[in-house]
Amino acid sequence: MEQTTIYLDNNATTPLDERVFNAMKPYFFECYGNAASNTHVFGMTAKKAVEDSRKTIANLIGAKAEEIIFTSGATESDNLAITGAIDASSKPNKHIITCAIEHKAVLDTCAVLEKKGVKVTVLPVDSNGIVSVEHLENAITDQTVIVSIMHANNEIGSIQPISDIGKLCKKHGVYFHTDATQGIGKLPFNVEESCIDLASLTAHKIYGPKGIGALYVRNDCKISPLIHGGGHESGMRSGTLNVPGIVGLAKAIEVSIESLNDDADYTMSLRNQLLDCLEHHCKTLLINGADPRLHPQLRLPNNLNVTLYGDEGELLSGALWNVAYSASSACTSATGKQSHVLSAIGNMGGKDSTTLRFGIGRFTTQAEINSICDSIRDMMS
Numbered sequence: 001m002e003q004t005t006i007y008l009d010n011n012a013t014t015p016l017d018e019r020v021f022n023a024m025k026p027y028f029f030e031c032y033g034n035a036a037s038n039t040h041v042f043g044m045t046a047k048k049a050v051e052d053s054r055k056t057i058a059n060l061i062g063a064k065a066e067e068i069i070f071t072s073g074a075t076e077s078d079n080l081a082i083t084g085a086i087d088a089s090s091k092p093n094k095h096i097i098t099c100a101i102e103h104k105a106v107l108d109t110c111a112v113l114e115k116k117g118v119k120v121t122v123l124p125v126d127s128n129g130i131v132s133v134e135h136l137e138n139a140i141t142d143q144t145v146i147v148s149i150m151h152a153n154n155e156i157g158s159i160q161p162i163s164d165i166g167k168l169c170k171k172h173g174v175y176f177h178t179d180a181t182q183g184i185g186k187l188p189f190n191v192e193e194s195c196i197d198l199a200s201l202t203a204h205k206i207y208g209p210k211g212i213g214a215l216y217v218r219n220d221c222k223i224s225p226l227i228h229g230g231g232h233e234s235g236m237r238s239g240t241l242n243v244p245g246i247v248g249l250a251k252a253i254e255v256s257i258e259s260l261n262d263d264a265d266y267t268m269s270l271r272n273q274l275l276d277c278l279e280h281h282c283k284t285l286l287i288n289g290a291d292p293r294l295h296p297q298l299r300l301p302n303n304l305n306v307t308l309y310g311d312e313g314e315l316l317s318g319a320l321w322n323v324a325y326s327a328s329s330a331c332t333s334a335t336g337k338q339s340h341v342l343s344a345i346g347n348m349g350g351k352d353s354t355t356l357r358f359g360i361g362r363f364t365t366q367a368e369i370n371s372i373c374d375s376i377r378d379m380m381s
């Protein structure tokens with residue numbers, strides 16, 4: 001890999017924080033027992049690490065320890081929350097409400113259920129990528145089982161009014177699931193205060209390891225498991241527990257919440273510097289989603305997503321030859337299709353458009369942003 005490449009794709013994934021790695025390390029080399037082995041010290045040590053991590057995560061999000069189920073990541077958590085709630089419901093004409101800019105882990109899960117006869121309502125979003133709570137209330141019926149609306153969007157960083165949505169769902173007696181993948185550790189998050197029934201988490205967006213996540217499931221919320229086997233995780237998710245990953249997830253959430261304000265201020269200032277520079281040098285620049293300087297409360301502090309038209313797009317790509325950014329999101333860029341998120345906010349793409357998503361991170365340096373701004377200035381003026 002090119003050593004001089006600057007990493008600005010922190011909404012796709014993040015590097016591991018050394019504090020997280022140090023917390024995980026003993027569970028690879030010394031305490032490598034299976035957390036289900038209750039006849040010896042290796043297993044008991046592993047089990048204690050899992051239960052301590054469960055408590056840590058629960059305390060940090062306003063939950064109880066037994067409400068945290070470990071999974072392989074947010075994709076699995078989204079599948080388990082939505083399919084699990086539908087499978088457990090006894091309503092005759094089951095209905096799901098979601099929105100147009102959800103991650104494919106939610107939208108594709110809903111599409112599979114729709115093929116099996118479940119009714120799915122996909123709410124639109126406004127040009128800032130925000131769902132209307134009023135539209136949501138109008139869409140709820142007596143057959144609605146679950147509303148799934150993400151906390152923050154992975155492409156355009158839009159932040160949904162999850163507390164208003166949670167209160168509304170509570171009023172109507174329907175489950176509220178939120179994909180909190182991009183919000184946790186970057187925005188305040190409390191399942192009790194926001195009346196959340198189910199929440200998907202993952203470690204690798206917050207400087208934790210890949211392949212580990214969790215689903216918060218409120219005690220009185222009934223879901224059916226998707227993976228059957230040894231009855232792990234109270235029967236909700238069988239499979240040998242990923243002990244180092246679980247320790248890493250807890251540490252990553254803990255560190256991110258501790259440094260939430262510092263990280264937000266730092267990444268926001270670098271993001272705004274980059275945006276000011278782009279705006280100064282690119283005449284055709286369009287900000288996808290909320291303008292972070294006018295509506296900082298509507299956008300993740302570390303995210304920027306812009307479209308340029310004609311030659312400017314190619315020129316900018318040239319200026320950013322040594323920068324790792326994303327063409328839209330890592331997941332949709334693999335298919336080469338126009339992003340469903342951009343389409344939903346009215347950006348239909350087109351041959352002469354170039355879209356770039358930047359994700360600033362805790363480890364992005366001021367010098368890196370200065371050097372990117374110098375390259376943009378040299379190439380575009």
Ligand SMILES: Cc1ncc(COP(=O)(O)O)c(C=O)c1O
Binds near residue numbers: 011
């Ligand atoms: C909003 C959102 N949901 C779900 C996922 C999937 O997470 P994971 O990679 O842990 O399966 C991602 C990651 O791309 C995401 O950004």
